[in-house]
Amino acid sequence: MTERGQAVTLRQVAAHAGVSRQTVSNVINAPQRVDPVTLAKVRSAIEALGYQPSRTARSLATRQAGLIGYCLAGLPGHSLYMDQFLHALTEAVEETGRHMLLFTAPDGDQGLTTYANLIAQRTVDAFILSDTVDEDPRHEWLAGRGVRFASFGRTWPRQGEQPGPWVDVDGFAACAELVTRLHAAGHRRIAFVGWGKRVMMGAGADRLRGWEAGCRRLGLSGRAVYSDSDSMDGAAHAAAALLDDPEPPTAIVAVSDLLAVGVLSEVRRRGLRPGHDVWVTGFDDSLLATSVEGGLTTVRQPTAEIASTLVRLIDNAGPAETGVLLTGRIVARGSAPLDQLQQR
Amino acid sequence: MTERGQAVTLRQVAAHAGVSRQTVSNVINAPQRVDPVTLAKVRSAIEALGYQPSRTARSLATRQAGLIGYCLAGLPGHSLYMDQFLHALTEAVEETGRHMLLFTAPDGDQGLTTYANLIAQRTVDAFILSDTVDEDPRHEWLAGRGVRFASFGRTWPRQGEQPGPWVDVDGFAACAELVTRLHAAGHRRIAFVGWGKRVMMGAGADRLRGWEAGCRRLGLSGRAVYSDSDSMDGAAHAAAALLDDPEPPTAIVAVSDLLAVGVLSEVRRRGLRPGHDVWVTGFDDSLLATSVEGGLTTVRQPTAEIASTLVRLIDNAGPAETGVLLTGRIVARGSAPLDQLQQR
């Protein structure tokens, strides 16, 4: 470990070990090409001097920044989950010896110039996209320029294939399975609380359709309502509308944990017991899910797998693998005790 | 804007404009040294070729990575606020033409080697520390090696000055003011709900002491209870203990928004009306604060100012300014309508 002061360079190590600079370079990048005796000698010199190669110099020579760009969403909105994701993504990127570069950009087409600059300056090698929206302009734009990227989330283009590799969690399947399991637990009136129509981005629509399909398959006719804002309060009002029904639901599938917590508060306000009188589920397994009394049954995204898959897809130049759909895991807690075999 | 293909270099621009490479460099870094005629000529060449200097090459020559390191906290815990902070910080760093580099590190002393590596490889120029804990080892370690950094949050060292510059929000003052304003609104029994003793890190203790001081100054004897976990449920139980008191509080100051929401749920469960029967406040103005019915009165951190100050402190080599204490702003909402002049 170096003491403070000037950094140690490769040539200093070479001099110290009595070899040429390239040999030192080989010791680091291709040890198998180096004679074992020399290898040990150089390695002890590296150790003695506390040498670490300069990432910048290496980047210049190899023409690889070693950085993956990630754009923080403009409005810190449904970011309860993004926090976990960012952590997992950073770890996954570090596994490959690179690092995450964070940046901000305006929404929509204007933001594209930010992406363009990062590429033009060769600040990053590739991008991870998230917070994708329907008709997201970034994918096509980046793909058209030959910029590497991988997308967390689909863009659900109107027609044709989505440009570039993507990873997503199958919200459709997860919600359909929730319905199936709630049905198996005896529920016959299963409602859905979704994001307002305006915020009906891909993931929200996907989950809604999963719930619909689950109900249809079982011959159930559930009611779906929408929160007028992405808030607990909005969800509480939506839940109120459901519970005011002459035939109120016995189970409510919410599109997110935040909305589920709002639903829970309305359920409790009416003196009903979550997990007994009304079962409630959320989505994301965010910190809210373990924060409410009894816990919130929710769908956990396979965050680590999402992250590692994204990183892998960046490097897979070939269009062999275009999209990966992962399945979420239902985590049963008190608000909907699906794990217990008790029938209602 | 370049089409795809090889990147444009400074020498190409020089050739195109009929000047030497250094002149092009001057046009970019010191335009005032260049003859106006030449300036225009070179600039149009830059425009025509879509030239952008390579950040890597520049970094190598100037020995500045142009990157600021930020370590994501290990457990995505009280991160409801960190999300906003990270966004503001990224923007502030970009203002100075640099970028944020994200990384992860183990907690405690082990994590120091990660910091060491980033410096040794010259991957980053400086660090922004957050999620500081009491007796945080990082500050002294970094300062001792002459590594630049700025800390969001104090470490409250047992004695002596905290090494290196820091920025923090005065939780003490904010909570004291909450008490004062609640008192002015007619409240006489003002309780506090804090994090469990074990999680009693700096910020939590600071806010608690502010509440204490506020009460003491007004001759109030409030009760403080602690949530056994950083969850709404834990806060609800804590609030229950308070409300079971023969002389229950009429106002409850919670140490965070999450706990405040838990308190609110307990208040509502008892049929009491927040903002009428019991006033409740939180801290951070996170997305939860606008998510509950009527809104949550809370303390908003001056996030943009925190971020820009941190970035400024990084560059201020001189120890002239060692710490900056900013004040949070109370945002009154329905859970404690401090903005309305109605007395209780």
Added chain:
DNA sequence: GCCGCGCATTTGACCGGTCAAATCGCGGAA
């Protein structure tokens, strides 16, 4: 008319690595 000065511009070296081609040394085949 010569000198010195200041501004604009250019040149050579350098940052700290990597790549590709050249060199060295040694054992086995001819």
Added chain:
DNA sequence: TTCCGCGATTTGACCGGTCAAATGCGCGGC
């Protein structure tokens, strides 16, 4: 014995900028 081949090592050039010193040149002063 000579030559070839091959693994280990070295050399020169290069990545794309910046720094510092050198050059060229127009102008006012003596």
